[in-house]
Amino acid sequence: DQQVKQNSPSLSVQEGRISILNCDYTNSMFDYFLWYKKYPAEGPTFLISISSIKDKNEDGRFTVFLNKSAKHLSLHIVPSQPGDSAVYFCAADGSEKLVFGKGTKLTVNP
Amino acid sequence: GAVVSQHPSRVICKSGTSVKIECRSLDFQATTMFWYRQFPKKSLMLMATSNEGSKATYEQGVEKDKFLINHASLTLSTLTVTSAHPEDSSFYICSANGPGGYGYTFGSGTRLTVV
Numbered sequence: 003d004q005q006v007k008q009n010s011p012s013l014s015v016q017e018g019r020i021s022i023l024n025c026d027y028t029n030s031m032f033d034y035f036l037w038y039k040k041y042p043a044e045g046p047t048f049l050i051s052i053s054s055i056k057d058k059n060e061d062g063r064f065t066v067f068l069n070k071s072a073k074h075l076s077l078h079i080v081p082s083q084p085g086d087s088a089v090y091f092c093a094a095d096g097s098e099k100l101v102f103g104k105g106t107k108l109t110v111n112p
Numbered sequence: 113g114a115v116v117s118q119h120p121s122r123v124i125c126k127s128g129t130s131v132k133i134e135c136r137s138l139d140f141q142a143t144t145m146f147w148y149r150q151f152p153k154k155s156l157m158l159m160a161t162s163n164e165g166s167k168a169t170y171e172q173g174v175e176k177d178k179f180l181i182n183h184a185s186l187t188l189s190t191l192t193v194t195s196a197h198p199e200d201s202s203f204y205i206c207s208a209n210g211p212g213g214y215g216y217t218f219g220s221g222t223r224l225t226v227v
Contacts, residue, residue: 046218
């Protein structure tokens, strides 16, 4: 049973436009969510997080939105840059370990 | 702050040999470390949770005799792939969770190729 789902395996956007990456979860006990960015052959790097007591967290070009009633979170990147091209993993914090989604590959075209 | 160093970054070994991967928290004490494996086009799969001073907790389906984990100190956890086979070739990543609220910091990963 996949508790964290990223239903879009890939996303392609034009440079300067908004990138929206989505993530759904099933376990209502998750209380902390994270987004990681991963380049090929490298470990994931932490990008941004959000606590379940909030519905929005912003850090520069990156904003994460959390809709607890829908068990849905999204990562917005504005404006998108070619260097943002990577795989983005959504993760939920539960029971002392992270549960990851399968990732979404973002391609930002110049 | 909150740096996790993983070594080696790449290793090629012969089938049947053992390989040790180290995961170190450089500027914090990690009471818990996690070992993940990434399969092509798939998400990170948690293999085991390593707790300092006690036995690791393995996820279902992970062979504990094949993937030996040692967490002898608050800054070091090791994963040893014993009697490696080509199907063990993968990207292994560790992460650490320290008491200082750093959250989960990932190492840079190790690309293991078994030939």
